[in-house]
Amino acid sequence: MKIGIVGLGLIGGSLGIDLRTQGHQILGVSRKETTCLIAVEKGVVDQASTDLKLLSQAEIIFVCTPIATIISTVKELIPYLNPNAVVTDVGSVKGAIAKPCSQLWSNFVGGHPMAGTSEQGIDAAVANLFEGAAYVFTPTAQTRATAVEKLTQIAQSLGANTYICSPEEHDRAVALISHLPVMISTSLIAACLGEEEVKVLELAQQLASSGFRDTSRVGGGNPELGLMMAQYNRLELLRSLYQYRHSLDGIIKIIEQENWENLEQILATNQQTRPQFLN
Amino acid sequence: MKIGIVGLGLIGGSLGIDLRTQGHQILGVSRKETTCLIAVEKGVVDQASTDLKLLSQAEIIFVCTPIATIISTVKELIPYLNPNAVVTDVGSVKGAIAKPCSQLWSNFVGGHPMAGTSEQGIDAAVANLFEGAAYVFTPTAQTRATAVEKLTQIAQSLGANTYICSPEEHDRAVALISHLPVMISTSLIAACLGEEEVKVLELAQQLASSGFRDTSRVGGGNPELGLMMAQYNRLELLRSLYQYRHSLDGIIKIIEQENWENLEQILATNQQTRPQFLN
Helix, strand or coil, X not given: CEEEEECCCHHHHHHHHHHHHCCCEEEEECCCHHHHHHHHHCCCCCEEECCHHHHHHCCEEEECCCXXXXXXXXXXXXXXXXXXXXXXXXXXXXXXHHHHHHXXXXXXXEXXXXXXXXXXCHHHCCCCCCCCXXXXXXXXXXXXXXXXXXXXXXXXXXXXXXXXXXXXXXXXXXXXXXXXXXXXXXHHHHHHHCCXXXXXXXXXXXXXXXXXXXXXXXXXXXXXXXXXXXXXXXXXXXXXXXXXXXXXXXXXXXXXXXXXXXXXXXXXXXXXXXXXXXX | CEEEEECCCHHHHHHHHHHHHXXXXXXXXXXXXXXXXXXXXXXXXXXXXXXXXXXXXXXXXXXXXXXXXXXXXXXXXXXXXCCCCEEEXXXXXXXXXXXXXXXXCCCEEEEEECCCCCCCCHHHCCCCXXXXXXXXXXXXXXXXXXXXXXXXXXXXXXXXXXXXXXXXXXHHHXXXXXXXXXXXXXXXXXXXXXCCCHXXXXXXXXXXXXXXXXXXXXXXCCHHHHHHHHHHCHHHHHHHHHHHHHHHHHHHHHHHCCCHHHHHHHHHHHHHHHHHHCC
């Protein structure tokens, strides 16, 4: 199959490596000429260009650009598209992407492969990045079933576990388990930094160990990523933050009232149920 | 030196192993006869007994019982103590322990070795548990300098990094970097569990990965430990929770107002400053 990839970074490049290994013909587009050269040299793609016209023969196209440029990329693609081409993206929010893109191209299906490393760019692209990862597709009422089937088969051929849900369900779930933890975690760092007693702040820095390290990890990560979550999944993130603040207020009240039985019960429930969220 | 240890669990047992290796004579006391037998057999102590009288010759005594019984153990010890004996504990809160114990015995110095594993009991005791760990001593105005010096030397001989501060400073710092993360983290699990849309809850469980795993780890731990923090460090924990809620409310407001520059600035500051808390 001829498969197009727009945006040859970590995700786009890794998709290229695996799909090319399977025997597909991979056509890659990048804004940068140097990235095109590296992609061909590294064997990520068969052909690369800075011109979207290269993709006129592609049956499936993965748009792997940053979230901010997905919609404009789909718009630019349309004049070149084969009428039966299936277009998908790999953005980590879906409501803001899947609906407008589906209106632009009826064979568009929002996608979100939940894989990555802390590295970025074509040089970070690796084989088997999607092995064992979740890969969510978010068809709308208008999406053709055949388009979803084709993409699901490809994702499964990469070793990913596929899930189908609406864009809203995706954004709500991802807000809870991915975007909310970032805001919770960054608020912890801010609260510790805000300690006004110098001696206590110094001690906190000296004594912090694995509990602080783990709880603060995602909140101390790439600021652009955190910003992007808040900008593109704002309403669902706020909803999860309100849900969280309600839980936190409950814990504070219980400690204020020294309601120890209740606190132990909550801690025990959370200990028992946490494994349901760990695969 | 003759060193006494009351409570032969993970901490007491590990102290015994290291100090005995150094050539000290270790006298161990446990409430359970079987623990005494294991301790002698395992080489954790030279002698063991269920009777505190065994410690009448000890120059230094480590009280390694659970927090709830430290004060009563020190009370019971007094009739047997050598007048110059230095007594210390290993509890993870100090305000509730160091002051009353110092009033009971002027040569008492609160201590907190910040080491551990997820295991408990004499069978979990290991060599070199304190190597590289922080070990805090919390003398009060009445504490003799010689007592603190003796304990500091012993802690350093175990490979620990020693810190001296007041019980209040200890409890405040530990609330921020250890007890607060537990409550933040358990509130995350509770907020996710509280999701009312069944499909979203299921998706959240399926899609959760390393961000959720790390941020929820300490909140899904031993409920007794979390309860103990809240009970014995209640005021400082509440203070840190109020500080945290203030940070969280700030983040929520910024997202509500779409004040993206401000959010990016906070995230960037937190990314830059987090390493100050990681040794």
